Amino acid sequence: LINEWLLCTLELFSRNSFIASKPDPSKPNMLRVGLAFGSTAVLWALLFKQHRTDVHEYKTRNGLE
Amino acid sequence: MGLLPDEAKVLPPPGIVNRNSVWFGLCGWATAMLHNSLNRRPALKAGVHRQALFTTVGWFIGYHLTKYENYKYATLDRDMNEYMRLHPEQFPEKEPKTFAEIVEPFHPIR
Numbered sequence: 406l407i408n409e410w411l412l413c414t415l416e417l418f419s420r421n422s423f424i425a426s427k428p429d430p431s432k433p434n435m436l437r438v439g440l441a442f443g444s445t446a447v448l449w450a451l452l453f454k455q456h457r458t459d460v461h462e463y464k465t466r467n468g469l470e
Numbered sequence: 471m472g473l474l475p476d477e478a479k480v481l482p483p484p485g486i487v488n489r490n491s492v493w494f495g496l497c498g499w500a501t502a503m504l505h506n507s508l509n510r511r512p513a514l515k516a517g518v519h520r521q522a523l524f525t526t527v528g529w530f531i532g533y534h535l536t537k538y539e540n541y542k543y544a545t546l547d548r549d550m551n552e553y554m555r556l557h558p559e560q561f562p563e564k565e566p567k568t569f570a571e572i573v574e575p576f577h578p579i580r
Contacts, residue, residue, distance in 0.1 A: 441519035445526045452530055459483035466480050
């Protein structure tokens with residue numbers, strides 16, 4: 406099982422013509438898709454957190470709240 | 471804030487939706503769609519995860535760029551106002567003129 410996973414990953418990043426294959430759109434690399442969506446969510450969360458901190462800092466420093 | 475000093479926190483922060491964010495977000499989305507097109511995939515329907523990620527990265531960069539821009543303009547304004555305060559002789563108050571005094575007389579030729 407572990408060997409299959411290792412082989413899949415190796416196939417993605419190898420240029421060996423014996424085991425290389427064309428990228429197949431009908432079999433998406435779910436790891437990459439998951440990482441992309443995950444980092445998207447993380448970035449949005451970071452953005453909203455930073456904005457909230459900035460608004461709070463601004464209000465505190467100008468004595469508005 | 472990485473590039474901004476502590477005094478920049480006095481400024482009002484930009485909204486989540488701001489000009490630079492929207493522009494960079496759209497640029498990111500266009501990059502993802504171009505990537506799709508150049509790899510002969512349907513531009514809009516393929517690689518949605520890529521489109522989302524690129525748009526988000528652009529939006530994020532745009533927000534921080536807006537903050538940096540606001541700080542830079544605020545420092546420029548502060549320096550300008552300080553200079554004007556220290557050299558009042560170079561900025562005399564002028565009496566406002568009405569349009570009647572400025573405009574040349576009108577001689578209609580009908």
